[in-house]
Amino acid sequence: MKTKDCLITMGVLLIVLGFLTLTARSFAEGTATAASPASQGFPSFEVLNPEGVVQIVPTVTLNPHPSTLEGKTIMLRWNGKHNGDRFLNRIAELLVKEVKGVKIIRSWEVAPETVEPITGSQERSMELMKKLAAFKPDLVIGSQAD
């Protein structure tokens, strides 16, 4: 699969910005069996578990990250949400200062058409990733959320 090959060539680091809470239960846990209350005087009966099952098929495999960032090309990916570019710009300054020979590519400068906060589909997200992969970064650092 071309998309898969394309993504395998790059390590991906995603930064989640601004989460109010991370209380979501994992979708990987699957469904549990309901415990019946021991109510006297009521007959037992069956109901369908309305949750259904989760069927997830692997789509991409991420490469291991490089052991050092020295001499590597790092793509900074901004999705257009307010201040994400400023956050990444500061990360770029720190990388250049701290890491020898690092090269920074800003997605919004080299591929402004990829500044798209909500792609709406996995297919569209893959298109954008392909455009970024064409710059052959060793690693991508992205920002998202509000």
Next chain:
Amino acid sequence: MAKDTAMSQGVPDAPFVVVPHPMGMIPEAEIQKKAENAFAEIVKTATLWKPSGKLPEMKPAYPTERVTFRGSAEELNSLFFTKGWSLGLPLVPPTPDRVKEMLKGTSLKPDYVIGKVPPRMGALTVELAAAHAVMAGCKPEYMPVLIAALRAMLDPRANWRGATTTTGTTSLLVIVNGPIVREVGIASSQGAAGAEHHANASIGYALNLIADVVGGSKPPSPDKSTLGAPSDFVPWIFGENEDRLPQGWEPFHVKRGFKKTDSVVTVMAIYPPVENIDHWSVTPEEHLTWWGHLATPLVSIGGPCWISQMDQIHLVGIGPEHAQLVADAGWTADQYGKAFWEKARLPFSVWPKGCPNVDLLTRKLGRLTPDTPVPITFSPDHIQTLIAGGAGKHSHYFAPFPSCFPVSVNVEK
């Protein structure tokens, strides 16, 4: 939410660094500080993270798991709520007999997988949809409408994932056209989108049950809606009032390429509708001017700040009396849509400096000055109209959620 989204998209262990909320609408100095605080963790994750490649175990979607229960109706409702299997409202127990009866309303086999419901990617079989129809109080004859709506929502163009996980106040808009409206009793006139209409209410309730329970879009995460809305229980669902189409105006589904005799369900995720309460205009020009002050590009997620929004379809549900006003003056529905587009503008000076994509906007609209009137979409063809509701002088503008287009599906029995 991002972790769950990555998992449900088949990327089980994407690496993340979490930065405290908020990011948007704060000064640059604060953003820089947040970056500095996160930098060490980012470098660590960039160099030490390794993939695990673990995915959840795959179970068959059919038959749906049966659970034995003993207790009262109240206890069953309490159990379902505790398990995350309800929205909090009372429901009818989905017993195998009731589900079997519900399945008589469709010719589809119970093991047929309609799709995987985002964001959780729960596998939705016809049997599971029927279980939710039972829970919501549907009649078997509603099943074709329910399944058509689900098929439309599962079309990638509908962007169900985004609409059910956004911080915005989004809702599903469901419009039904054609003979099925009368056949199953979908309300299409006075108060059609409101209460007291069994088919609308129960089909809508079932849709949101499926979104919440099978799709897992529950607050506070992955449903991140800042406020939420009553439409999280029952969405906007009504039939077009085809009986009140002015002479020469076509039904909504015909304008979208279907035959008049087709039964069609159209869905789109929307922001809260904007109401035009115009009791006074006596000419189309006067009436459309009202829209100019109500339906602005700001309603659709900041308009040009989200430039893809300007290439989407925006819907106007014209009240029958407003439609008659403009039709009596000789206007077509297309003229109405074009006039709406001409009026619904704001000067460019309204948008903040942080608004991205100004370059792309300039490419589309030419040089921008503070006084440039920015339209609600790039083309009048993006405005589609239908006749919505009954007597009264009220029309409604439905702004779409980003990257979400109306999807129309034939109702098949």
